[in-house]
Amino acid sequence: IYDGDLEQAEGVPETALALKRRIGAADGVVLVTPEYNAGIPPLLKNAIDWVSRITEEGDAPGSVWKERPTLLGAASPGALGGIRALLQLRQTMEVGLGAFVAPSWIMLPGAGGAFAEDGTLKPGRSADLMEAALAQFLRLVEAVPGLRTPR
Incomplete structure (x- = not known):
């Protein structure tokens, strides 16, 4: 669990550093979460917090996320879909x-109940909207290199 005192005493966990490097190497990131009590799970927030703290080669805290194309998704057993x-x-x-x-x-x-026996998403509105969101995200990923602030 992220704690500033722990970070100072023990440094950054290797798993957090590896995640930060994978995000940094990606053209875009897709974050998908369940909804717990009207919010994101604490472990997802913890991972985001750790990654945002890591600095390497003179980069600023959180810079791995800055201007990175990101698609968000959520799933919920209820009608609101996260x-x-x-x-x-x-x-x-x-x-x-x-x-x-x-x-x-x-x-x-x-x-x-959204998945078929073989584990694929059942056809319908959710599948159509997901496909449209992914297509839009890919266009964003392609456009962003020209939009990013030079570092």
Whole structure:
């Protein structure tokens, strides 16, 4: 669990450093979360917090997320499809860390019954919206290199 005192005493966990490097090497990031009590799970927030703290080669804290194309998705057993978790995650990623968050989200209401026996998403509105969100995200990933602030 992220703790500033722990970071100072023991340094950054290797797993957090590895995650930061994988994100840094990616053209874009897709973050998908369940919704727990109208928010994101604490372990997802913890991973985001650790990655945002790591600095290497003179980069600023959180810079791995800055202007990185990011698609958000959520699943929920209820009818809202994780929208409350998405709102919280969007605020963290866009306002807090400066990611380029795609305008469309992936939302999967009734997640427990959304998949076929073979594990694929059942055809229908959710699948169509997911496909559209992914297509939009790919266009964002292609456009962002020309939009990023030179470092």
